[in-house]
Amino acid sequence: MPKVTMVQALNMALRQEMEKDDRVIILGEDVGLDGGVFRVTDGLVQEFGEDRSVDTPLAESGIVGMSIGMALYGLRPVCEIQFSGFSYHNFHQIENHAARLRWRSQGRFQVPMVLRTPYGGGVRALEHHSESRETFWSHIPGLKMVIPSGPRNARALLVSAIRDPDPVIFYEGKAIYRAFREEVPEEEETMPIGQSQRVKEGKDLTMISYGAMMRPTLQAAETLQEKDGIETDVIDLLTISPMDDTLFVESVQKTGRALVVHEAPRTLGPGAEIVSRLVEKAFYYLEAPVARVTGFDIIIPLFSRENAYLPNVHRILRAARKVMSS
């Protein structure tokens, strides 16, 4: 199996789905010749032509509204919004339409579209290029919100998202686009949307994270094992909404202690929902307050200070030790 970056894995997912299914169309700003500003759609216009890889004018509501129309007609549009910081321009098209048209037509129509967009900090970018706002999408009924954490699950989840009969927001962590490689099989691979995954087994502490934050989380887990002898049970959420609480609830029933890590601001970040589900479903097992290691409730600063804003191994360790000692 070749070892590829997440960018390459996503490209592979798109290419293979486009080969298989002529309903799959990619569209967005600079997705054609440029291959997308992160090169996720590299080579697709050459392979499939301008009808399958569509450069659009600079208008996000236009891109998403057009995708909705394409999906209603029976296509499977995969649109790219260049940075998640510009996806608020199309927020009304998602809230008012993409998430509702199945319901509004009592099942007559469906909107099987995917909105791919890079999110998160850590790449020394300009303003609006580093936020993590998965909460916005995860609070909208009718929508799905997926965040992969590495090349292999990114590829499998994107394939599943494209085939999903409902609209999916697909956040791609810029920090992990090229940070590491994984083996990704040539042959088809899918992963169920709406299922989290245990990536490390342990009995002392449950750590829940997703996306680019899985890396510092796993690093912290290793240190905890080596330096503190703490065995962590690490859950990768993968889908933020609909949120799968079975694994992390089960885990806390075993460990009694939990910690959540995300880059999104703390207030009403996904961690809030995770804590609430634990209170609802594992209250009597909880031996200590669940910690939230998150972005602060401020706008992420320009890049010279972004590492101070983002959760890192140190911050996670600190919180984990506090949870273990309380």
Add this chain to the structure above:
Amino acid sequence: MPKVTMVQALNMALRQEMEKDDRVIILGEDVGLDGGVFRVTDGLVQEFGEDRSVDTPLAESGIVGMSIGMALYGLRPVCEIQFSGFSYHNFHQIENHAARLRWRSQGRFQVPMVLRTPYGGGVRALEHHSESRETFWSHIPGLKMVIPSGPRNARALLVSAIRDPDPVIFYEGKAIYRAFREEVPEEEETMPIGQSQRVKEGKDLTMISYGAMMRPTLQAAETLQEKDGIETDVIDLLTISPMDDTLFVESVQKTGRALVVHEAPRTLGPGAEIVSRLVEKAFYYLEAPVARVTGFDIIIPLFSRENAYLPNVHRILRAARKVMSS
């Protein structure tokens, strides 16, 4: 003191602030001659002229972007978005700009604007006219999110919002626009933004709610007192963000049990943050899981079924009794 509806109280706040301060300008769709579709701005164009009460073309991003410019120049715009269901059209102007310009200019500029908009169900309205999506705004750093629960606090909070140096999203519960009257003093009254209020004192159970849901919550509190002998401590949040956790944390330290009520969908509704703050700050006092009595994680149905969707006294009582017995 005259007894007035919330619509009248809001109108009073606008009129008095406009009289006092020529920087205060109201703008939006149909705010002029029509007085707004709910009549909150009734009579203001006659009194202050078309320069102070500005009918705009039908474009929400335009209204909010224009308000931002006015505020940057030193005015105090109070814009109306006709229904909160159409405020997603201007989401990018709030997220990308209103909430950031103070920060982006290191304090050189500020955006003292108010965005008023009706929210919530219970008035037999058309689609998009009944949602409760305060989470979207409450997750944005730099922004404030206020929801009054009756004529008197609505008036005082709107005055405070207008005078606030930071941008404020001001949700007005349609269901309580005219549902009841309260005495509201002619003379100036303000209320601090960012402070919750205890509206009933009790030792057994903490109930936290806001906006239109305060009414069924208080009704349930009465029934609990009378029928079950349960004394509830009821907190009206008033500001959703920045969230004031002092009162409800203190309350739960006394009662050990809590319940949250809101119309917003459960997943990542404000209740999730409340539960998380309680876990963070009152974990060792909690004797039972905190209950969330909320809208379901689906789009609110058309009005023949909206009462089935919305939390009501019965549903609150059921949850309260369960919390008390666990």
Add this chain to the structure above:
Amino acid sequence: MPRKKITIPSKVESLSILNEKGQLDKTLEPDIPEELLLKLHRAMVLGRRFDERLLSLQRQGRIGTFAPITGQEASQLGAVAPLRDTDWMAPSFREMAAELWRGKAMESVILAYGGYNEGWPDEKEHNDLPVAIPVASQVLHALGIAWAMKYRQKDDVAMAFLGDGGTSEGDFHEGLNFAGVYQAPVIIICQNNQWAISVPRSKQTRSKTLAQKALAYDIPGIQVDGNDILAVYAASKEAIDRARAGEGATLIENVTYRMMMHTTADDPKRYRTDKEVNAWKKRDPIIRFQKYLIDKGILSDKKINTLEEDVKAEIQGAVDNAEAMMKKTIEPMDMFNHAYEELPPYTEQQRKEFEEELAEIGKEGNHA
């Protein structure tokens, strides 16, 4: 290039065929078969009478808020008449007559305005989108559909409706720009009924016409007398034919008038005069069209009377059916349907909670 006037390839025109008295400009008369003329006439009358009936149902509290279409029958029926079944329509919230023409049942209209999601699905065999309330948003859906039709090499078209107010929204602009760029087979019908709730056309935009906004995208724009069904038909047919032939999008401004309140929640007395309304009464699209049909010898007062009776009975039947459907307690649990293809586990848990709750208090208790 020193200082020069720029000439723009696209043109903006105006079109009128039947004047306000119902008199015809013969040189422009479209070639419409008699049968279709009479069918259109019937649809106009049905639209008007059903609108009136909905208003009385609303006033009696038997349905909720709705947006009357009276006065705009020609503007919407003339536009959809040249469409085929395989074409798609993306209405706003004021195209009831066009929706009935395309096959929607009156029962569905009543159920939807009665607050029942059951009123929503279009009949399976029709391609029309459900009513879109967020102003102008549907323009983009029609554009996407049109793009897909072109991709699939169909010669079908998509038609979107919106109001004068709708032209101010960003989505209108983005939709028309995309339509121009992709030369998509989409026809944008702007029903300029002079008002966006209380905001008059003159305050909506400084441009003299709405049709001229097409120049920004170099697509054809035409301003049509929207109370003249022949003109609306002719302009739409031309645009549809062009779109089918691969020549792209058109913006059509139908100049008409909202004779009634914006919705039943609105009181137009606050912002407009009776005088203005009365002036427009004289341009009633049905009266004008009837005059034309009578002059043509294919309609008579007697035939009109029979038609009115017929239409009345049809409406009564639909009201009876719809009210019967509403009276049958429709399951509140059904609100959990169609949220996703498959209900997610946590929502399923909420559904169960609600089921238990319902069992406890009885359906009626919670439903009311």
Add this chain to the structure above:
Amino acid sequence: MPRKKITIPSKVESLSILNEKGQLDKTLEPDIPEELLLKLHRAMVLGRRFDERLLSLQRQGRIGTFAPITGQEASQLGAVAPLRDTDWMAPSFREMAAELWRGKAMESVILAYGGYNEGWPDEKEHNDLPVAIPVASQVLHALGIAWAMKYRQKDDVAMAFLGDGGTSEGDFHEGLNFAGVYQAPVIIICQNNQWAISVPRSKQTRSKTLAQKALAYDIPGIQVDGNDILAVYAASKEAIDRARAGEGATLIENVTYRMMMHTTADDPKRYRTDKEVNAWKKRDPIIRFQKYLIDKGILSDKKINTLEEDVKAEIQGAVDNAEAMMKKTIEPMDMFNHAYEELPPYTEQQRKEFEEELAEIGKEGNHA
């Protein structure tokens, strides 16, 4: 109204004064004082050289991503030159030369592109908005400012910049429509540099010019040779004077070219040819303007050399200052500043957590 062409009151024109060889159309030559001409020339050279220096700083990893302005000096400096200090400017992200003209320090530019929020505030005495990255969003802010100026009965104006790509956004449309309706003193400068990242002008919209989009709002539109600073100046001055006189908004399309990459993160070789770039090199705005000034007898090669030395030293000074500021460890705690006028309690708690954490690991550890 049978079938008629609609005539539109507003006009769209094109303007060019200095041709590609720097030769002048005397009849159109604007009356600009010598001193101002030379000041503009210096600003163009400074803009170009600073851009080049930023690029080398970026390539050396001393600053982050930025958007070069090379080739667009005339287009932006000609536009802002007629502004007063009390006027406001709302830039996009590609108006560095205009910002320096208006008083921004080069140090601020370096700090901001170096990832320090400290580079952001404009000097207190200037009214210009910070850089707006979300495309076209700033048009509405300028509109609001202009509305407020009119309300305050000032004869000031607001000027917004955006690119050719920006004309596709809904905010552009909403802003221009509002500007028309309120006759607001706002000037919209569209720097049509032929590319929106990799998307060429021809794929951005079907309209032949961007200037003609003004017709949708019945405001004047003019297409200007954006590499001809005299034309840009003349067109902007005219528009500004009209706005001051209460005659409302203007859309100006400056036809220019983005000579460099979109930003330093971009590789234009993927989507455009050297041939195209080279063709535009011949229209270099600085060379054309220099030719004019030399012909006029107020500039010489020798003066140019002195100026270049001078500018180089000025830039070096700014780079040194800025790098010194960056090197001084700038407090990471400061990221909590300016979130609100007063930090809310829960955020204050987070600030304290962070403070403890910093104390534990030392500033450098976490900051890097």
